[in-house]
Amino acid sequence: PGTQSHRTDLMIDCQPPPMSYRRAEVLTLPYKRRYEKIEIMPELADSLVPLEIKPGISLATVSAVLHTKDNKHVLQLPPKPPQPPASKKRKRVSDDVPECKPLKPLLSGSIPVDQFVQTLEKHGFSDVKVEDTAKGHIVLLQEAETLIQIEEDSTHIICDNDEPLRVKLRA
Numbered sequence: 001p002g003t004q005s006h007r008t009d010l011m012i013d014c015q016p017p018p019m020s021y022r023r024a025e026v027l028t029l030p031y032k033r034r035y036e037k038i039e040i041m042p043e044l045a046d047s048l049v050p051l052e053i054k055p056g057i058s059l060a061t062v063s064a065v066l067h068t069k070d071n072k073h074v075l076q077l078p079p080k081p082p083q084p085p086a087s088k089k090r091k092r093v094s095d096d097v098p099e100c101k102p103l104k105p106l107l108s109g110s111i112p113v114d115q116f117v118q119t120l121e122k123h124g125f126s127d128v129k130v131e132d133t134a135k136g137h138i139v140l141l142q143e144a145e146t147l148i149q150i151e152e153d154s155t156h157i158i159c160d161n162d163e164p165l166r167v168k169l170r171a
Contacts, residue, residue: 017139024149024158047077059115111150113137123168 004010016030050058064075117128117139127142136151146159148169157169 024156026154036073038075040064040075041077044075044077110152111155113139113150116150 001007018028039077043064044064048060048062050060052058053085062075063078065078067074067076077117113130117130120141122141127139128129129140130140131138131140136149139148139150140146144159144165146157146162146169147164149156149158157166157171159166
């Protein structure tokens with residue numbers, strides 16, 4: 001407080017200092033990155049399928065669970081989704097097995113805009129407009145008042161206070 005500047009116990013010291021930002025702005029945080037050694041389980045390594053995108057450069061998408069214990073990091077296969085029960089009898093719910101959703105494949109690379117627009121129209125979005133920009137494309141869904149920015153290395157979905165629509169578009 002201004003009247004009690006001598007009271008250091010009432011001061012709040014923000015580290016790092018607060019930073020302002022605008023909506024849909026990409027932030028660079030003032031933290032230094034560091035590298036850690038991560039062990040990959042053999043079962044997970046066997047399941048990887050590398051894809052050569054350029055001569056000498058291969059890429060493989062990884063879906064895994066990171067376990068950290070005593071500063072040792074291990075990537076393991078994600079848990080398999082539970083099998084539906086064969087009988088219609090009620091079974092006791094076990095607390096030791098976490099419930100998990102089936103994994104969707106991760107996308108990498110550029111998004112084909114024409115195919116994306118066709119998919120949007122199949123799902124009921126009729127008023128779709130596409131604008132080309134220097135960094136990529138902007139897809140405007142006028143009925144839903146939604147803007148999708150597609151750039152080379154990122155995609156942003158901007159829709160005001162409509163989280164179910166945002167989740168639907170992400171899927």
